[in-house]
Amino acid sequence: MIGPKPEGINVLWLQSGGCGGCTMSLLCADSCNLFEMLSSAGVRFLWHPSLSEETGVEVTRVMERCLSGQVTLDALCVEGSLLRGPNGTGRFHLLAGTGRPMIQWVRELASVARYTVAVGTCAAYGGVTAAGGNPTDACGLQYEGDEPGGLLGVEYRSRSGLPVINIAGCPTHPNWVVETLMCLAFGLFSERDMDALGRPRFYADHLVHHGCTRNEYYEFKASAEKPSDLGCMMENMGCKGTQAHADCNIRLWNGEGSCTRGGYACISCTEPGFEEPGHPFAQTPKIAGIPVGLPTDMPKAWFVALASLSKSATPKRVRENAVSDHQVITPAIRKTRLR
């Protein structure tokens, strides 16, 4: 099903109002050799700020060649949110050496790009840079939080006819980026492969809760009460794993990690607006003792009924381990053969 030979794609990668973390994360791709793998799929970097040789005017020349059509720009990757401030001037981020706002470069390059890719939640939806009073008037390429629009506008389509592809995540997982770029290079990506928020479905059709090592605690509503406890973090510690779209507990991070395995709550960093949850991140907002953010697809009455039932059935082992920082009771050993 993978085509005979990838046509290859020219990638131009720009960074604006982000932290560079998505690039740093990309370099953690723990497949053989990132650069070799990308190049074997025909992914060629026209320029990447952290990796390429060109600097200064050599870079602006690359960009101008894309604009004039001398070089085909297949994928414009933008990392970091787009800063429209102050007062719509874009002055909070001038592209060094050019005196021109980055948002202007991005608008022009997006108009010639075959695909426009937002790498990370900042570029997708605005992200952390848009938190608080949003001092820089930050937004995503085609979203502002969960409102479509953003820098490029609702109607924007890249040359391929696709809206912006949002590889959301803060940072985004290296393999989400590698696989998206490879799909593009192999011509295997269409609008059907994007969810309603523009995210590649291969990772966004999962929930973080899937594969969480704390699932047994979740089943019994045996909850962690403080950092370093082993229990489920939904009830008290702000975990949004049952609502956050991502495969973090199936496709692990840095070899064997995930947020929940690292001992802290999923803060739903792949979702628009995660930066302003309306409550302290590590606390679960509750009404009458019941968490406000219930699992996706679950009617509240059922949740309440099941929770009280399962709490009453919680084994001692699960109950006590949930509030400890190591297993104080290990699973009992039973003969498992039929007798």
Add this chain to the structure above:
Amino acid sequence: MSRLVVGPFNRVEGDLEVTLEVAAGRVRSARVNSPLYRGFEQILRGKDPMDALVFAPRICGICSVSQSVAAASALASLMKLEPPENGRLATNLILAAENLADHFTHFYLFFMPDFARDVYRHRPWFTAVQARFKAIEGSAAGDALPARAKLLSLMGSMAGKWPHTLSIQPGGSARPVEGGEKIRLYSILREFRRSLEKTLFGDALEAVAGLESARDLEGWMAARAPDASDFRLFLEIAQDLALEKLGRATDRFLSYGTYSQGDGFMFRRGVWEGGFKPLDVDAITEDISHSWMAGPAKPQPPAHGVTQPLAEKPKAYSWCKAPRLNGDVAETGALARQVVNGHPLIRDLVAQSGGNVRNRVIARLLELALVVPAMESWVRALEPGAPFCHHAPVPEEGCGVGLTESARGSLGHWLEVRRGRIHNYQIISPTTWNFSPRDAQGVPGPLEQALVGVPVQEGETVPVAVQHVVRSFDPCMVCTVH
């Protein structure tokens, strides 16, 4: 006299523009500008204090753990909380993994590729360097990236993910290490050690860490072929290009100290100005005379600092503020850390040639040799079953300071809480020190000083020597202006 604006500057973290006045083939004066502003200090106002743990690491994706550690220790000082021994060791391990990955990435991906540029094609070492270090294509990337990813799998285990972990807490680590995991962590470190000993140094880490003088280093060099290892190759280039004469700044060095142990640090806190002095944290101020910032004209201590952007301001040319120590410019980073801590090789090199491109690189690589063995001992000291985290409520009112060292130098967070919310949050990051603009007295920051006198060759629009100097600081522009 001609004027040269250099940017976008690649292979540094974030955005950088340097304006040079050039005369007679040399830089006469330099102005360093960080043309990106995001406003984390404004964003943090009014938030729940513990939310700093979510926001702070996202200031920077390259030193996100250092930001976590600074935020967590600012909160810890507010909460009067001390982590248990396990929490301290875990934090050291997570921080060290980031710092070492950073030194390693900087050398292989950011710094060395410049010597594979065409301008050097007539140097005797060029062919070897081009094959090994050419950006993206060189063979070194194929060795370095998997080694780096493997080292950072320690983050997967101990911190959930990198960057932007939340496992570092004011009271320790939220990720207790269980019995069998110690051996896995240990194997990760042994594997990283092997790759350092084999390809980077071509020698045992302890042998490199034990070099005691410039003369020792020369002897080490003489005993090996120029292409025996990547470090040896760098020394060859450094000698040929006289990198010890390039990029000298103020020679006043600052370190907050790092890797806590007992009641101090593995690398101690202090200042070096031809001799060691203890650091007076209260002597730190920030000057905004040349920054696009509104606020009082008098330099402010960070605890009372304000961060209010003002895009139109006469004389201003950067979003970066100008930190000063007792009113003076100071350089920070691995070189500063090792001078302050008193590593004999580094003290000797600095006594001979000061802070410069070569010495900065040597100090970073030396830290790889010094810290990996320490990490091995920290893993051995972890005690599964004993607590990793202490707990306390966040007070409704109070102040906290968190000081730490990231790979590229001293990082400080100053926090004030009123009525249970963040009232003020001020950050001074290492690159803010190193890439500071001029102050009210007109004194240029360290990089601005280091660039004076740097050669600019005929027709160069992006002088390669300028690039070496800039990158020798391992700058992180996103941190600088947060």
